[in-house]
Amino acid sequence: MTPYPTNRTPPRRKPVRKIAGVALLATAVVLAGNASATAGSSGTAATAATQATTPSELSETTRLTDRRSLVVGDRAYAMGDESGLYPAAGWHVRGEMGGIWSQPIKLLDGIWFGLDGNWLGKQVPAAKYTSGHGYSRIDYSGAVNVRRTDFVPDGIRATLVGLTLSSSTAKTVKLDVDAHSELMQPYPWGWTKPSAADANLPDTGDFSEGALRFREQGTPSYPNATTHDYAAFVGSSLRPTSHQLGADHRGPQSPAVTCPADGTTPARCDDSLVGKGTGGRLTYDVPLAAGQQKTIWFAVAGSDQGSRAAEREYGKALSNPDKLLRAKTTARQQIDAQSAVDLPGDRLLQQSVEWSKQNLADSVQEARNLQIRDVNEGKDYPAPVGTVPTARWFGAGFPDYPWLFATDGEYTAFAAVAAGQFDTVKEHLRALRDISDLLNNRSGKVAHEVTPTGDVYFGSNQSAGNTDETVKFPSTVALLWRWTGDNKFRDEMYDFSVRNLQYIYKSLDKDSDGWPEGLANVERAGMGVEKLDSTVYLARGLRDLADLAASKHDTKVQQWATSRANDLESKFEAQWWVPAAKGYADSVDDPANPANDNTPIFQRHWIGVTPMEAVLTRPGQTSPLASAEHAKTALDQRETSCYTGEFGLFHTGSGPTSAEGGNRGDSCDPVVSQVQSERTMFGLNTSIMAVAEGNFGRLGVKQQQRYTTGNARIQLDPSVWETPGAMPEIAPSPDSPANIGRPFYDRSMTLQAWGAYGILWPVVHQQLGVDPDLGHGRIAVVPQLPEGQQKVAGSNIRVGRGAVDVSARLTGKALSTEVTAKGIGAALTVGAVLPTGAKVQTVTVDGHAAQYKLVTTSRGTEVQVPARGAHTTLTITLK
16 A cells, blocks of 8 residues: 555645754864874864854754754755654655665665763763754763764765764773665655565675775666666774674664554654665774863765765765865855845744755755656656756755655745755756656656656656646746846756747647646646646746747747737636635636536635736736735635634635634635645645735735744744754644654655745745846845834845845835845846835935836835935835
8 A cells, every 4th residue: 555545656745943052063173084083092183172152053852752853965865863863764665765865875774873882862862952054963961971963065975973072081982883774766666666675675784994885786677677786885084993794783773673564553663664774883992081072973975886986975075074064064154144134023034034045955956867767657667768967956855855846846946046046946947857858858848756866757748747847947947037147047948948838738738728737736636637826827937938038039939928828817817716715716627528618616725826926027017917806805815714724824725614624703715615625734835825925015914924934933933843944844734743743754844945935035025025137137126014014134135146235124204225236237126115005205315306106016006216326225205
């Protein structure tokens, strides 16, 4: 039995914290960071870790064995629990998605540390877990105090673990290090044909040059399987005093408890039914002087290209761990310095911006030599159609979705450009294009789900969807182009973007009614073949393609896309609006049935918000697809308890009776839904609602602020979080209990990248009002203050090759916007959205009376003035 009742990949239950800490970070020269250091050295070779206070940490002290830990680099990542143990986790291959990975293979189930016969995390309990920007730390207290620091250096296929030991008395510590291998690919999965059990071969282990070496070599027995040579190295620059090899070696998790094939008993286990790893132990004698702190670094490194390649990565990791840690934290400080915001009226949201930028950086993954094949939803395993040499992308979610998705990446791109992380967006789009063109013979269809091996689970020409990601691709290109002005990238992506929308009309509009067919984000029963979100994003995609075409003087494509867009928009409201439901239909019934042709189906799914969330760029105007009248009605309705819970928007709203969730006297729509409510709050659903509210200037406490706060709380509130600082896939919900109480192999993602959309885009684009159009040589900065707040500000917001600083204030009757543009080279418009009902008395720019425009937009009435220099202060005196 598969974990979820679907013929596709099990849904990500999808629409498809202490706040400050004190760091004690090993940033000094460390013992094992120098290949010439020895266990008996002291002083300069083993200086004490330095103590620093930093706001960029979040700490947790409760239920550490029930919480997942996560450290990520672009070539490797590691997941265990927050006590330093490694319970079997994840469900794609049940129990195998945690541990230590280097795309496209898993290396270890885990690495365990014991002092004088007592295992850290078991006999020596963890006292505190800390998430930092680019690292994690665990503190243990005992006869010997231990501080464990984990991080993954970027560019190296390795995870590093540093143990800082100290003792009040002089002694020699016996340090045992257990490692258990599980060399395997992320695909095939547990229920596919072939399965993970068919693909996973037995590992072997040996001792080589002071390190444990694990290998998996051979060829699985199913057709089209390829010969492989996977290897992993585990060790330290210290020379062990002894070693052991054997089948187990899981520290305190020996002997291993095997996860069940289905069900949730036992609730905690150590290995899967398909596990074929082996183990080993390294033992060291570590002398400690009284009061001395000594840090020893350990590396887990590997490669899918054989033992020599793995050994090279191992050597890189241990060449200077301290230097690598400094490089990692410096890079994360640079990310923190981009799009830095000051929100005195909402410090929680300010901190969520800070951590959401780090979440995006933590999501970057890279793999090489992807063998592209269509596995047809796990039913086939053909020969590959080609190879993509390198792919780099925003991994969708950890631990079960750290691979390439179109839908996820397209939403995440909005957060990433607001954070200034342009390069990964470009690489993500390139990977999607290259893989899709190989897979689909240049049809224009975008692949949906691609593992780091190159196996495409869903998204070939032979499958009907997902339609939404094909129509969104041109919009993502246009988004990046507007924020960067990168015409070279526009030109690189243009042909594929044109083919995206041509494919829709050629293959996915069989009845020629203008509404695209195929699957989209919501994969639920009872839906018609034409989906709302695909329609909405097609409308946006057509306008964006027309804009790209116009910039390239491609009149033919511009006219084609504009004509299609005009036709779609002209009939959208009449077809999709359902007055009795106070909202838009989720889908349209099967057009092949004349009796039901184009009959709206309303099921209360979250996609009903997309007409308010998607903004269309027309010549001289940008506005959401939804009409202002219908937007107000629909958003008001979605704010009720029928649709919104404590942490955000439900996947599927409830009906009018208390039994269905209308429990606060709210007037739920009377339309009979064809599916039951699904009161699960995803970070994405809530993000869509936050963005939609902002598009219509609804920044009130019970409007946008309710949804930005919902996502910020599941990331930052100690009473809610699982992994401090990581925005999870799903909030604790009436129909989805909190992850912390569930088996590790039956949880949603502890970090899901797309939730950042509902934090970074509302703050940077809507509240601070940064709206670049560098492709056309212009940028507008028109802030809107949220209800009840007197100031919002941001600095170093990347735009093209430059940046802008912006500050907006309301002091009495004076509404001001201050903007500094640095190195942008574009025409700048500065403005402000007037408070509801406010009138303008005077407008000055840099202290001088100025002419201005009043522009009516979906956000409200904007005052706009052209800036004349790099620094502009606009002051509006209100009547």
